[in-house]
Amino acid sequence: MEPVLKLLIESGHLTTAQMAQVAGMSEAAVERRLEQLKKDRILLGYRPVVDLSREAAGGSVRAVIEVKITPERGGGFNRLAERLSKFDEVESCYLMSGAYDLLIFASGPSLQKVASFVSEKLSTIEGVISTSTHFMLRSYKEGGFLINAPIEGSDRLKVTP
Amino acid sequence: MDSQRHIARHVVDLPKSGIRDFFEIVAKMKDVISLGIGEPDFGTPWHIREAAIYALEKGKTHYTSNLGLIELRRGICSYVERHYGIGYRPEDEVIVTVGVSEAIDLALRALLNPGEAVLYHQPCYVSYHPGVTLAHGVAIAVPTRAEDGFALNAEDLERAWRPGCKVLMMNLPCNPTGGTCDRARLEKIARFAVEKDLVVLSDEIYSELVYEQAHTSIAVLPGMRERTIFLHGFSKAFAMTGFRIGYACGPAELVEAMMKVHQYSMLCAPILSQEAAIEALARGEDSMKAMREQYQKRRDLVVRRFNAAGLKCHLPGGAFYAFPSVAGTGLSEREFAYGLLDAEKVAVVPGTAFGESGAGFVRASFATGYEQLIEACDRIDRYVQGLRR
Numbered sequence: 285m286e287p288v289l290k291l292l293i294e295s296g297h298l299t300t301a302q303m304a305q306v307a308g309m310s311e312a313a314v315e316r317r318l319e320q321l322k323k324d325r326i327l328l329g330y331r332p333v334v335d336l337s338r339e340a341a342g343g344s345v346r347a348v349i350e351v352k353i354t355p356e357r358g359g360g361f362n363r364l365a366e367r368l369s370k371f372d373e374v375e376s377c378y379l380m381s382g383a384y385d386l387l388i389f390a391s392g393p394s395l396q397k398v399a400s401f402v403s404e405k406l407s408t409i410e411g412v413i414s415t416s417t418h419f420m421l422r423s424y425k426e427g428g429f430l431i432n433a434p435i436e437g438s439d440r441l442k443v444t445p
Numbered sequence: 446m447d448s449q450r451h452i453a454r455h456v457v458d459l460p461k462s463g464i465r466d467f468f469e470i471v472a473k474m475k476d477v478i479s480l481g482i483g484e485p486d487f488g489t490p491w492h493i494r495e496a497a498i499y500a501l502e503k504g505k506t507h508y509t510s511n512l513g514l515i516e517l518r519r520g521i522c523s524y525v526e527r528h529y530g531i532g533y534r535p536e537d538e539v540i541v542t543v544g545v546s547e548a549i550d551l552a553l554r555a556l557l558n559p560g561e562a563v564l565y566h567q568p569c570y571v572s573y574h575p576g577v578t579l580a581h582g583v584a585i586a587v588p589t590r591a592e593d594g595f596a597l598n599a600e601d602l603e604r605a606w607r608p609g610c611k612v613l614m615m616n617l618p619c620n621p622t623g624g625t626c627d628r629a630r631l632e633k634i635a636r637f638a639v640e641k642d643l644v645v646l647s648d649e650i651y652s653e654l655v656y657e658q659a660h661t662s663i664a665v666l667p668g669m670r671e672r673t674i675f676l677h678g679f680s681k682a683f684a685m686t687g688f689r690i691g692y693a694c695g696p697a698e699l700v701e702a703m704m705k706v707h708q709y710s711m712l713c714a715p716i717l718s719q720e721a722a723i724e725a726l727a728r729g730e731d732s733m734k735a736m737r738e739q740y741q742k743r744r745d746l747v748v749r750r751f752n753a754a755g756l757k758c759h760l761p762g763g764a765f766y767a768f769p770s771v772a773g774t775g776l777s778e779r780e781f782a783y784g785l786l787d788a789e790k791v792a793v794v795p796g797t798a799f800g801e802s803g804a805g806f807v808r809a810s811f812a813t814g815y816e817q818l819i820e821a822c823d824r825i826d827r828y829v830q831g832l833r834r
Contacts, residue, residue, distance in 0.1 A: 305819050306746055436488045443468040443481035445571040
């Protein structure tokens with residue numbers, strides 16, 4: 285894999301200056317690579333990993349929605365999936381194998397807001413056959429980070445043979 | 446009462462570990478970035494920890510066979526065969542120990558008559574010389590050099606050899622230098638060992654963590670299997686230091702002799718650690734490879750930064766230590782390490798903690814995260830530039 289991209293995936297929290305040091309490249313070269321990755325739509329953006337259920341983080345409500353849709357001649361599921369993805373409430377949207385077609389991760393400031401998104405927007409769109417909404421009750425791991433775990437390794441002795 | 450007079454003379458005479466000295470000082474300081482840590486920064490992969498928890502839940506709380514669980518010994522033999530190309534019988538050619546440290550102790554106690562000599566290369570792991578002394582042997586240091594990448598040379602062994610040498614003890618890749626030996630050098634060492642009828646204790650604890658060159662064990666070379674005790678463990682490759690679990694493989698007679706010492710001292714390695722080790726061998730290789738990849742990037746980073754700062758540093762072929770020379774600063778390794786700690790709060794270990802041949806060098810472990818490493822390198826750079834003024 286391209287070294288800058290690999291670093292970004294493994295250690296996305298590093299600054300470009302730090303990435304340059306790890307990759308053994310100039311900072312300018314790293315920035316050029318990042319620009320190219322953005323241009324190629326491989327690097328879509330950056331987001332912090334936050335425990336969204338916390339009051340301090342806005343206490344948003346999240347749901348996973350299974351959606352069955354009618355595929356279209358010529359385009360399959362794409363046109364409708366892309367259209368649904370454009371709603372601000374939709375964080376992620378995937379085409380799935382199995383009992384339903386799309387799996388949507390949605391969020392909103394309250395349960396009502398997410399519910400009304402499903403009942404008034406999502407399920408009323410032509411081509412959407414059915415939806416099944418599961419509200420998330422509690423998060424234990426978020427984007428690779430454990431929610432309630434002490435930071436490990438801090439008890440390593442400072443000098444050992 | 447003067448308790449001192451009750452202590453055995455060879456213990457009184459043991460020097461205090463240079464690492465311990467340094468640790469006392471560092472432990473009292475705040476906000477130190479430590480490059481002085483000789484263990485992985487990664488936690489033990491969860492599936493391995495989970496196997497230990499499950500074993501505890503299942504009531505695995507008893508003694509095991511002195512040699513270790515047969516399932517673990519089978520796993521070890523298959524791993525050693527697959528990765529090192531040496532076949533051992535699980536029934537009588539492998540013993541599970543409390544870390545490689547215990548395995549080394551067992552081997553030395555099983556092999557040495559009082560006064561017999563052990564050749565070992567220096568700089569080396571802190572316990573080698575004291576370990577020989579505690580087994581009433583005589584340790585003979587053979588220097589390795591930065592210009593060779595701290596590889597071990599048969600010629601130096603020849604020079605150091607004298608009648609009464611019985612054992613050659615090696616640690617490749619080496620803590621603290623990261624030195625490795627290519628096959629050609631090992632072949633010469635093997636011929637020397639055969640010619641002088643030496644038993645070779647080959648501590649290969651860092652052998653998964655080699656970077657450019659594939660690792661070769663001396664035990665695969667002609668005439669060596671019968672005179673080599675292959676020592677290995679789980680601490681470094683699988684980030685399992687606190688589990689204290691290692692093993693020794695070798696000819697049945699030698700393993701049996703080690704087992705005698707082991708059964709009367711340790712009895713067996715802790716069963717939970719043995720269960721965790723079974724899991725590590727069965728499913729741990731992917732995490733091990735991911736960790737190795739990280740170490741390699743960190744190594745490249747620190748070696749480049751040390752050289753750029755004017756601390757001449759060879760590229761270590763294995764392990765997770767850089768061993769730069771501080772000679773260019775005009776300071777001794779101790780002055781440098783203490784000065785750096787005082788001025789910039791970065792801990793590196795003076796090379797002489799690993800024997801006199803470490804004079805003029807410091808050991809910097811890169812088993813720590815990128816941000817800390819980069820910050821440490823920035824501080825070291827600033828310190829070295831400050832010395833020039």
